[in-house]
Structure formats: C-alpha cells, structure tokens
Amino acid sequence: MERGFSEIEELLPGYLSNDLQEKDRAVIDEWRSESPENEIIFQESLKAWEAMPLLHEMEQFNSFEALKKISTRIINQKSTNWWILMQRVAAILLLPLLIYSGYISLRNISLKNQQEARVVMQTISSRQGMVTQFELADGTKVWLNSGSSLQFPCLFTGGLREVKLSGEAFFEVTKNENQPFLVKAKDLNIEVLGTSFNVVSYDDEKQAEVVLVEGKVSLSSEIDKVNRVFGTLNPGQRAVYQDANQQVLAEEVEVDKYIAWRDGNLIFRDDKMEDVVRRLSRWFNVEIVINDPEIKNYAYKATFRNENLTQVLNLLKISAPIDYQVIDNKLLPNGEYSKQKVYLMKKKKV
C-alpha cells in the first residue's frame, strides 16, 4: 500500500499539468475514486500545485493604480450628488423664494456675514502605502502621499483659500489673484497665487519643507499671533523650516526626486542613508532601524519604481555595503498586527 502511494505521488505532478499518458491517468483516476480520503489528498495537491500561479495572477493587478483612479471617481461622485441635490432644492425653493425675496428686499438685512461663517470643513486622508489624488472646489489638484491628511472647506469663501496639511502633499493650484491659496503646515504658512509645489510636514517630524516646481510662493509663520515673514521661494528651490529655531533655510535642489512619489517612484540622489530610511519606512509602513552608526551617513543613489519592500532591500544590499534582517509582524493580544521591523547593518566581510 505504502509503495503504491508513493507511486501515486510521483504521478501527481504529471496528472496536474496534463502530460500523463492515458494509462497513467487512469491509475490516478482510479485511486481518486477509491476513497474520500484519497480525493481530499488529491484536492490538496491541486491546491498546492496552483497556489503559485494564482498568486502570480493576483500580482498582475495593481491596486495602487486602481485606487488612484477610483478615488477621483468617488470624489466626483460626491460633487455630482451634491449638485443634483442642490438642483432639486433650488427647484422646490424657487417659487416661495421669489415671493420671499420681494419681501426681504424691503427689509435691509445683511445675512451675508453669517453665511460665510458656516463653512463645512472636510478631511481626506491617504492610507499607508498609497497616494490619493483629488480636486478641490476651485479646481486645484492635490496628490496626498501615504499616511497624510488634508483639511479643506467644501467651498472656498472669503478672501483666502485656506487648507491644512499633515504629512506630504503635492499641489497644482488654480490661479486666482483675488483669492490667494494658503497651505498651513505646522507653524509654517505657504501662500501662493497659482503654482505647483510639494509640501512635507509630518506631525512626528521636527521640520516642514516646501519644494517649488513653478511659479512663486511666499513663506511666513504665525506662532502665538506673532507673524514672521521669511520671503519668497523661486522654482527649483527647497525650503526647510526647523521647529527648533523657527528658521527657514533655502537651497537649490533637483526637483524631480521630491515629486516622483506621485507616480509611485522613489528617487534617491546621494541622499544620506538616514533620510533614505525615513522615506522608505513611510512608504512601506515599516519600522527600519539602523544598527550601525557608520552607515547613517552613507550617501545613496537609486530609483525605485513600484518595487516591493523585499526587492528594495535586496537592491540596497547589492548596491551598498549593507545587510538587512526582517522581523515579521506579530499578532498582538488585541487581534491586530505589529509593524514589520527591518534592521540594517554593515555587511560582514567574507
């Protein structure tokens, strides 16, 4: 019996990939029909046989790209629903409104100020590991990076278009000279008329930065009602605001590497390993620990396009004197998983 079974096991791969001869196929078919246990073994084999191709098929579908598409559709959906609702409300209200407006015009009431005070605020967040793209009411385009959120009014009223950012975002601001666009990133205020620029301001970091692609932005801060103006930034410049000394430093940079994340790319150009690690851990939502102070200042150069964490780490290992160790996420008592942890260390000399 035992010998018979190992023969069956030898024939199974051929059976599953359909290249057995008629005689051998019959052997397996007969064995399958002999008992329910045999059939279960067969089905388990089939599962093991097809698992990898199935995973491969799943991997062909890019949920990252798809979610970008869908997010814009969802935002548009929202505004259409809102618009249809408004049309209905308008139609219903039209007649009484005509009568009422005649009445109101006789009395001199200014309701305008009251209305402006009641602006509905909205927040959109981007989950770890993905980029969300959407449009604001004025047509301004926003790309929101992994783990970031933007607070903005449903409609821009008053003399200023004001939004509040936590994390990283890229803005393509629609030009409107009568209503400047203001991004609040921590204490830093970034004011523009119509430009495109990138802002990074994570709550757990001690700095905020702005990279200007085109146009002009002016930087200022407001702490405890004290206003400070830092001046304007030119295209191709990057300004960093330090929380500690409340100062801004500007430098000329290669703009591309700061905005490549919008297309799912990560670009490093002689960046310190410390910064590389900071961006990688945000991108992949993992904790990366540098175990050796010597590699902290190692300058690194690379471009990643849609690579996963393992692929990136392997490239790192090949192109730098660095080795890594991954500690997988553990199941915590509350049913959630801890973050994956990666240790970087110097490669041992062989």
Next chain:
Amino acid sequence: MKDLIIIEGLERNDKVVFDYVFNYYYSSLCAFSMQYIDNRNSVEDLVQDFFVYLWVEAPRLKIKSSLRSYLFTSIKNRCLDYQKHHKIIEKYRIYLLFSSDKEDDSTEQFFAESELRQAIQTSLAKLPPRCREIFELSRLNGLSNQEIAEKLDLSKRTVELQISNSLKILRKELAEFLPFLLLALLIG
C-alpha cells in the same frame, strides 16, 4: 481589523477604511473574476465599478454576512450578469482556491493576495533549497521538466522526483494554512 469595525467604517463612508478594504481585496477579486471573464481590462473595470457602488451605497447597505463573503458573492453576481450581457459561454477553467459552486457562504474559502503570499512563503521555506529552486522554476517560471534538467544539468528523472517531492511537502503545509478550501474540480 475586525469585520464589524470595517463594515461600520464603510457604512459611514470612512475613506481610510474604504482604502484598506480596496487594497486588501482588489487583486484577489480581480483574479477571482478572471474565472468568469477572461479579459484583464473588463475584469478591472468590473471590480472598480463595484467599489464605486460600494462607496456610494454603503450607508444604505446592510451587510449581514462576513465582509469577505459579501465582496466575493457580489463580484460573482456581477460576473454572471456580465456573462449574460455579453453572451459569454462559461469557460471551464479550474475553479481553484475559490469555490464558486458552493452556495452556502461559509466564506473562508476566499483568499486575499497577502494571505496567499504568506501561506506560500511559509510553506516554501520548509522545502530543501534545491527542491524549492526546481519547483519555482516549474510553477513560477513555467519551465518544462526537460528545460529545468538542462538548465541545472540534472537528469529529467531527478527533476521529476524533486517536483513530486516538493508537491508532497507543500500539500501538507498548505493544507494547514489554507484549511477550508473546497474545490470544484473540472479537470480533464
């Protein structure tokens, strides 16, 4: 995350929860749909349309089954509609890892990409290195036994033995990891 918390999050249009669900299930729902519609673009459109519907209708949906079962059942129904509409004659593919004929929705026969990947990685780690290399060349890279034999300078017989040995180990490992599978067999 717990099912109830996720469903509750979807119902109040929480974009973070929605994104989570999308990322978690998108690729496996697409692969699942490929059983019914053998066209990548149509499949992606179909699954994306469903998620837009899910976002818009979520506040009014009362999802009583598990989320997993709800997603796969909804997608399956959309696939069947699509077939009817486009007069597709169902192709008899191997209905693998996803039971589609079972009407009782004891759900757990559906897998998300991350779950399947973890199961495979853990199981592959149990194989001896040479075994694993040969099995991957066969099942991942689609090489024939003859090609593998030439590439690694082995006899074809050795390759065959290694593959059946790998399958034997993987079968036992995966049975533990993906235990609830019911397969509708349409081989041959």
